[in-house]
């Protein structure tokens with residue numbers, strides 16, 4: 531047994547750039563992570579914040595690292611240990627950045643506490659067409675900012691010939707108030723099914739990273755017009771910045787094409803109300819973007835700044851995440867610049883009742899779920915099978931009838947089916963069809979991707995039948 535190489539904290543500190551190689555410490559162990567920097571799912575710039583020093587203060591911010599597979603990954607890069615005089619474990623003396631996060635509803639299934647990520651359990655998710663605010667799924671990348679509505683200002687950058695605006699909440703209330711029902715879905719919804727097929731990097735969402743609310747606010751096109759923006763010929767993007775920021779001061783950010791932002795029919799909102807209430811803190815108080823039909827990541831919360839740019843947002847979440855790749859692409863070969871950012875989402879559906887592993891009564895079974903498609907495409911049909919997809923029945927669509935090309939909200943659906951006599955088990959499947967006749971793929975394999983996004987294969991639930 532060889533004794534490990536011993537290094538002082540000072541020697542570790544000298545390894546903080548690609549030229550000198552990049553070292554970090556965790557506990558008393560020293561790692562050379564140079565080769566991993568560009569592969570880091572949270573982005574190279576974040577990892578570089580810890581270069582030459584301890585990971586603890588940063589990992590305290592991102593509990594996603596408290597998993598065995600992250601520890602195993604790091605272990606591969608071990609080069610030695612801290613020398614005895616430096617072995618004193620690093621303790622974080624600064625205050626907890628999450629101590630000011632709001633109190634959450636106990637029904638939520640928490641995927642990560644810091645930052646807070648949680649989904650309602652399936653049996654509550656489709657209990658109401660409009661998801662009650664306290665159980666609306668939450669996807670945060672950072673601590674929740676605590677903003678004062680009195681001093682809050684939204685900065686809207688105007689064009690050279692226009693004017694920049696600094697809007698108070700009261701200023702926003704002066705624009706015509708627009709209210710619409712919109713379903714918001716995270717690109718990572720149902721990721722856990724992809725993971726089960728083959729490992730991916732990301733939060734383990736089940737079927738609940740989707741919810742529906744009545745949103746009210748000013749239309750983005752009205753606010754942009756006030757600043758003097760027009761829909762010009764050139765390709766342009768509207769960039770949004772949140773007021774939640776990481777230790778470098780980098781804010782959450784994303785963008786959408788200007789054409790969508792300026793289209794009154796696209797109904798993009800700067801929302802200040804959710805189900806008749808001021809936005810809850812977790813959902814962006816006091817103002818968030820709502821982009822109907824588009825992936826959740828673009829619905830920027832705690833909105834601080836809006837600007838029109840020739841290029842997409844340079845944010846990590848626009849350029850280095852929320853993109854889809856071929857199943858053949860892995861973390862060694864991925865080129866994020868080669869794929870477009872996800873905007874409109876594909877057709878989706880899932881079963882919320884019964885639950886996987888449940889025992890149902892013989893005779894009749896009630897099957898419930900949701901179905902939704904991106905880009906304003908309406909769900910026209912949901913097919914349900916009790917035998918793994920051999921035979922199908924058409925479910926009844928409930929919930930609000932959707933407007934053509936503006937089907938921003940989901941349909942709930944249900945089917946009363948008789949359980950074939952003698953069946954001991956059922957493999958219940960659902961799949962939805964939208965008004966472009968887009969369908970869901972039957973299996974995960976052909977749509978598997980390293981980040982586990984766009985997981986919309988047929989949803990299966992296996993149940994036993996009571997004798």
Ligand code: HEM
Nearest residue numbers: 554563571572576577579580588592594600604731732733
């Ligand atoms: C995600 C490893 C340093 C911020 C991840 C994941 C791994 C990883 C494996 C994906 C985990 C999963 O989703 O299952 C590492 C290693 C590091 C390191 C080995 C050091 C050598 C850092 C630092 C920061 C950071 C210093 C912040 C300052 C993040 C963030 C994510 C992440 C924000 C989540 C991305 C997302 O899912 O949205 N990291 N990390 N990491 N990491 Fe790190």
Ligand code: MTE
Nearest residue numbers: 667668669670671716772782826827830831
């Ligand atoms: N906006 C900010 N400022 N910070 C964030 O972390 N997360 C995004 C988006 N907007 C995020 C954000 C993602 S990935 C999703 S899916 C939605 O917010 C989730 O919105 P919700 O938490 O209200 O459900």
Ligand code: MO
Nearest residue numbers: 716717826827
């Ligand atoms: Mo998301």
